Amino acid sequence: MFSIKPFISICLASTFATMAQAQSDMPVGLWRSAPDDSGLVVHVRTRACGASLCGMVERAKDRRGYDTPSSVVGSKVMWDLKPQPDGSYAGQFREPVRGKAVPVNLKVQGNKLWLRGCDAGACRDAVWTRLR
Template identity: 35%
Template sequence: MKRIATLILFSLFAASPALADPIEGLWRTAPDDHGDVGYIRVGTCGASYCGVLERAENAKGEAIQPDTLGRKIVWNLTHSSATEYKGRIYAPDRDKEYMSKLELSDNRISVNGCVLGGLICRNGGQWTRVQ
């Protein structure tokens, strides 16, 4: 009986990577104020989720090397509902941090950020799942 319980427990833990949160993956951002897009890799960061700028392209689709490569763009993301996440977001084009709300719908994320307790907000557009 102990052996069966151990096997069941082991199989549950072994299967856990297949049960990733829907927000995890590689996302292509909407174009910023300069027409550049970023590719954000979202994964777990302790008890929350964060996303790092993995690569970027200019408006012509050419690879660019901004100084923000490797920087966390979103962090402290936690579920506020089944499809909504709240946390922090950094906008490289404006060099500003915002409180963020990301709403997941299929393979798209609607991104919004606010400052001053929600008095000034910015629509970050739609991110599209790449992976």
């Protein structure tokens, strides 16, 4: 005899596990950047912006980890981030200090966000850490 209750429980557990995995692979949340050449570290919140994702700087910290005043706080540094077939996200990225926009690819692996931005054939990689 087939019982529907265990079947429904298994389906729900599978659905929630899939949803949790999908959420953990999305670059949505609060991220701490790697230090730039001057030691500035920014906290960037990524979220849905229409049909894509974007990211804005929420805080800036100096090389010692103290909050520091910066004109980059409140600026949008990522936009038009859209999912790609390989699980990464592609869009635009503006380096907070230089202000130049470049194409970027993002990939989430655990609590790390791998960024690769390329400009005129020269590429730079960075790894950010999830704060929330």
